[in-house]
Amino acid sequence: MELYSVLKRPLITEKSTILREGANAYVFEIERSATKVDVRRAVEKIFKVVVTDVRTVNMRGKKKRHGRIIGRRNHWKKAIVTLAPGNSIEIFEGA
Secondary structure (H helix, E strand, O other): OOHHHHEEEEOOOHHHHHHHHHHOEEEEEEOOOOOHHHHHHHHHHHHOOOEEEEEEEEEOOOEEEEOOEEEEOOOEEEEEEEEOOOOOOHHHOOO
């Protein structure tokens, strides 16, 4: 799998900010077919950091209602990437 197609976008939420400050962990939305090994390689190559742990979560799409019609958002996958002490990713620092 190509490196830049594995990581879709960084997730910047209140919970991910707490993880980043406390555990040096960063959260990304990733491709649904990506594995932990794919995510580790992509983060290490793109951001030039050392990854110690990768956890992945399959997120179910929420049910949403538009009048009488009930729809569903798409399912997606996220990864929580823990970096070695002393490493950081700069794109998260300004947020």
